Amino acid sequence: MLSVTGLTKTFPGARALDGVDFAANPGEVHALIGENGAGKSTLIKVLTGVYQPDAGEIVHDGSPVRFQTPLEAQHAGISTIYQEVNLVPLMSVARNLFLGREPRNRLGLIDFRRMHGEADEALRSLGLRVDVKRPLRTLGVGAQQMVALARAVSVDARVVIMDEPTSSLEPREVRTLFGVIRMLKERDIAVVYVSHRLDELYEVCDKVTVLRDGKLVHTGPIAELDRLRLVSLMLGREMGEVSGEGVTKFTGDHHAGREPVLSAQELTVRHTLHQVSVEVRPGEVVGLGGLLGSGRSETAKAIAGALPPDSGKVVVAGSAVRTGSTPAAIRAGISLLPEDRKAEGIVPGLSVRENIALAALPGLSRFGLVDDAKVDKIVDTFMTRLRIKASGPHQKVGELSGGNQQKVLLARWLAMQPKVLLLDEPTRGIDVGAKAEVQGLIDELADEGLGVLLISSDMEELIEGSDRVVVLKDGAVIAELTGDDVTEDRLMHAIAAAPESDAELKTVAPDAAAIVAPGSAPAPVSGPAPVDKTSSGGERDHD
Amino acid sequence: EDDNSDKSSSAGEKDSGQVVATPGADDKTCDITQFGGEKIDLKSATVGFSQSEKEANPFRIAETASIKAEAEERGIKLLSANAQTQFSKQISDVQDLIAKGADLLVIAPLNSDGWGPVLRSAAAKKIPIVTIDRKINATACKDYVSFIGSDFIEQGKRAADQMIEATGGKGEVAILLGAAGNNVTTERTKGFKDQIAAKAPELKVVFEQTGEFAREKGQQVTEQLIQSNPGINGIYAENDEMGLGAVNALKGAGKKAGAVKIVTVDGTRNAVQGIVDGWISGVVESNPRFGPLAFQTLDAFTKGEKVAQDIVIQDGAYTPENAKADLGKAF
Amino acid sequence: MTHTHTERPARATGSGPSPGKGASGKDTDEAPLGASRAERLSALAQQHGALVTLLLVAIGASIGFDTFLTGDNLENMAVSSAFLAIVALGMTFVIITGGIDLSVGSLFALGGVLGAWGSQYGTLVALLLPLAVCGLIGLVNGLLIAKARLAPFIVTLAAMLAARGILLAITDEGSNTYLVDEKSFFASLGQEKLLGIGVPVWITVALFVVGAVMLRRSRFGQYVYAVGGNEDAAALMGAPVARTKIAVYTLSGLCAGLAGALNAAWLVSGVTILGTGMELEAISAVVIGGTLLTGGFGFISGSLVGVLLLKVIQNVINQIGSLDSAYQQVVSGAFLAVVVIAQTWLGRRRRMM
Amino acid sequence: MTELALKGAPVDRARLLRLLQDYGVYAGVAVLLLVNIALTPHFLSTENFRTQAVQVAPVLIVALGMALAIGSEGVDLSVGSVMALSTSLLSLYLGYGPWVALIVAMLGGAVIGLANGSLIAFIGVQPIVATLALMVAGRGIALVLLPQLKDVRDPGMSSLGSGDLFGIPYLVLIAAALALAVGFTVKRTTFGRQLLAIGDSRPAAQLAGLPVRRVLILVYVIAGVLAAIAGVLATARLQASDPTSLGTLMELSAITAVVVGGTPLSGGRIRIGGTVAGAVLIQLLTATLIKHDLPPSWTQIAQAVVIVLAVYAARERGKR
Ligand SMILES: Nc1ncnc2c1ncn2[C@@H]1O[C@H](COP(=O)(O)OP(=O)(O)OP(=O)(O)O)[C@@H](O)[C@H]1O
Ligand SMILES: Nc1ncnc2c1ncn2[C@@H]1O[C@H](COP(=O)(O)OP(=O)(O)OP(=O)(O)O)[C@@H](O)[C@H]1O
Ligand SMILES: [Mg+2]
């Protein structure tokens, strides 16, 4: 269907792809894995015309092709979800879903009624209930990712490529996604799937290709490889060295102090948070649990001053912090690793070095002049400690792979030596090796007496990493799990047990509800609706 | 140090008021029956005045002040608007004046062409228009009543005469043009060049660059000029400001007063002082004090008397001979 | 295949408010990104913030000056707004894509001169020549911006100089003004009235309707928003980014050229000194109308309101009668600031939700 | 062997392009100099270079402030009006001595900058409109303060305008010192880093706890003060305060100098050296056109072409 041979792509200072061969076949789900910066996204971008290869051949449908733009690739039947949500935030959900293939009436004008109806159905069949007329940016990253998914599968594609589609998804959405993938497979569509969550691969993938430093290191049926072998191929280390990697690196218990280092009291933000209270003691890792859009990110932002609360208090180490001001929160010792790293985290045009030093600058300066020696030292420390992979401290952060960008951000906050660290999806998009490092780091930091608030859609990570889990639903605290209660079962239970609120957006569609339970056998897919319906949307494209 | 330029605008000085150049009988005239309007009493009428540029250079300041002073003296209600050098705005301005109930209009046009909409509105209400300083390209006594102002071509010619005299009719001269696309610029250039070609073929115009009627620009252009054309004998500046800029440039380059002959047009106090100081060789006057003549014309016209269609004023000239004595007449 | 999907959202939701509540094709005209009621209200406030201000100023003016609300005055304002409005129409498209077009003032003047010159060969030439030349310059702008990836500000600044240069070149350095025959059909385009309202006003209204439909209801319009909202994402979603950009700059050039030609018909001459500062006027009108300069958000109708607002302010300053020209500037600057603050404030509240 | 070639080629080409991007504007200046030396009579003289340097000084100073504004993903259209305001204030307060007048003029610039910055930082008005409002109002205020051109006959001012130190005009020395200071600020100070981060990604800077508002306000205050200084210098040179025409279209010249010098309008990057070269390039171009006595139509078209060429050479590459 779609195959490449000898693909090479060089960026200034980095060879992202080096003679890679790869083939996606109809009805086959092909996993593409590798460390951060291995070249997965680059391969996908070269395949779909975002980048032009320096060498190599792309064959699609038996004839060599070279797409000049993503549009050409789409016309050739290749539909892609790129890493990091790539939609237009100011446009409505429906407009995003249908951009370029809007249903039109006889006059050639867009038929919004139909578009909204169809968009609503497409999302609903994926278990997402949102007002399709609201701007996309009002949705959380996870929900946006689902919209991107809906967009990708709703065209009549022959190849569907997904670059880390699950990085912000909850188990429930992941199940829905898998249902969709199986359906694509049944319809003889070739699927390329990139993920750092190895367990997922075994569930849906047939074949796996492993990249390392831009080179192909393995390709073959996934069933032939066990997890350990996969990891060792990715990392390029011996099996013995890596045994245990890929499992969370949390040790579990920490010795928490008694007085809370952070105490958020009754934070309320209109329409979003309702009297949310959270306490974190020094040396404690507190998890924030909940479904997509339950208000976890908002809680973290409100604490860090990035979202001004209408009422409520934030107290750090006994003294109240002015709310609604990031500098005040930071001065008080609160650091937030934001969820949307591309839009709110990195400063893409600045170097790795400057990004790491950014928040800590005032402390690294004298009389307003930057002390470069100090900066170099800190940057050096963290680049080694977090194993940030860059051509050097002066490379632009925008050019790093997603996982390495995340590490740079972590370094930025660790350089601040905060009292409380709010981590919103800290391991999102990070490879197994780095993930274990980050998790180990969280543990280490907690042991050093730091208070950590952890938000993660990786259920396992949340449960293993937290001493305590505060469960949110519809922007309110509905439960708190402590001690032995911190288990996946309990968490899911707490979420499911809470009385259904009347909030407009979070009602779970009946068919999707069944999917929520974790560990159960692959749930029935939420009907063949999405693909079916939207293929009709695809036909409409031509009128 | 005492600086007298800021208290210069003295419209009251009648002795420096405008004098009609050729009250000749052969000139075409216009009266209210010919024009097709009705007699009105000027005293009780509302006069609209549209100024083209900000009152920020001596010429415009003196012009507006003169109109306002005269209206006040005659006890006439005056509405005024300023187009801030934007032609579209001037068109709307005049229409606004008409809509506000102006019975008579005095317009200082920014441009000669493009007055169609205004003339149509005015014609519909039979509002007499007097244009001052610049002419409107339209039919006198039909679209408008009279034009009062200087003859810019003539000004250019007289400047050429002064230049010829100062340089002895030989050598190379440069022109500092006014703003591009402006008919004052065009006509002052044409008059100057025609006269030079006719009277002093040995005097060559070797350089023409715009100084946009501003002192700073005049200075900058002259600075470039005296380096690329070190042998230049004279500079004709189409207004005083640019001429004063040229003086600055020459001073800065270490030239002596009078080494390069400068002739300018307008007659501001600073320029005339420049003659006294020896830096400027001659200034052709362009008298901005239109108030008395404009209202005199309107008065006569509204009473039913005949007025000339083209009231060309007699501009004076400042030369080294009269500069000191006439300094008080400058504006 | 489609029959399985005829289910409408209203029916699908048994309990809870339907996500499609209040859905009616109209939301796109009223609140472009419409959603919850509060959000919609504030969107309305934002879009109509300029309109509300306009009404307030107009009401104040009609109370303060009895010559404000007269047929003549309104008609004058309408006709003289028409030309700026057409320019602002093109500018709206450009700004929504996140760009800017500084060349419109010069193109307006050039369009007028070409129209006046062309009118001696008939109305068709008088209209097509400015459209062709200004459209071509717009196209070049678009190509340089979309293909060579140069900053719109600089490219159109250069075009502003170049177009003025061309204008000077064809008018003998500005000394030559081409006149339009007052009896020609072309001149009547600028001067005739239809039902008591000037033809330019009708043309403007028609263009705005077409423009609004194009922006709101055509696929091209969606691309315009997408390119301005997030260019990279738009490209990855398969939007023809370069083509869209080229199209909007061409459109802007066409609008400026047409406005210039109509203006020449109105003035019955190709005035050479027109258009200076017009780009800033058009930009302020668009921004006052609620369009974000950062792109991705805006409306056509707002730009019209913005133009009218500027015109009314100018008229009010003239109504006051004898304000010194320096104070006039202070007043209009202050007013611009107030309007933009009000509008930004409304817009920000909306964005925070 | 082939592999080596493959490895080397694209990187080298990229490096070459980057070099061109970084030094394109200097190359442009060099080309113009060579053209002039070859074609323009009397070009190679100290007097001539002095003239060009003195003329470019005010533009450059304004451009320095503009570079900061542009680096913060903004722009300052009010600079020309600030020059007018500063010349008015200077004239009005010259009676109290040149230093007092100078300080008042700079304060005037700072106040306008503060107003710009507050509109942008606190209310969130888009820079181009915020500064447009002050561009209109600023010149109005200048004219209210000083309704017409006024001669400045202060010995201090006149020596500032035409004096020199070791043969280098004061104006040029001041401009050079300011360029160094601004360059240093961008490169070495916390403020500079924060400014670039804000210009590159405002949300990220906000979440990283940078004092976004303070930095933005400071940027526009600096831009205002620099424009005021330029106004004072222009006044000293002209020996007159001319609030009507001083600084008209200065915003466009300054923006052009900055962008031609390789600072992208999208913010996040500032090149002071490039800005200096950009200003010089524009100055040389103007001088060339004037010296060769080309008609205005030609001048405008030639300027357009050179601007596009220069920006084309310095354009941001590698973005897809
Ligand atoms: N635009 C660019 N400019 C320069 N270097 C780049 C660019 N894009 C990617 N790279 C480099 O290419 C290499 C591969 O990056 P890529 O994004 O393909 O990694 P990845 O496998 O997708 O990693 P991740 O799992 O973190 O997403 C990295 O070293 C990265 O720094
Ligand atoms: N599945 C969804 N259905 C409806 N709205 C959603 C959904 N997901 C997110 N949202 C919207 O996104 C907003 C932001 O949610 P927020 O980011 O706080 O959630 P979260 O708990 O952090 O989840 P995540 O970040 O994983 O999306 C919510 O106010 C909600 O309106
Ligand atoms: Mg990737």
Ligand SMILES: [Mg+2]
């Ligand atoms: Mg979240």
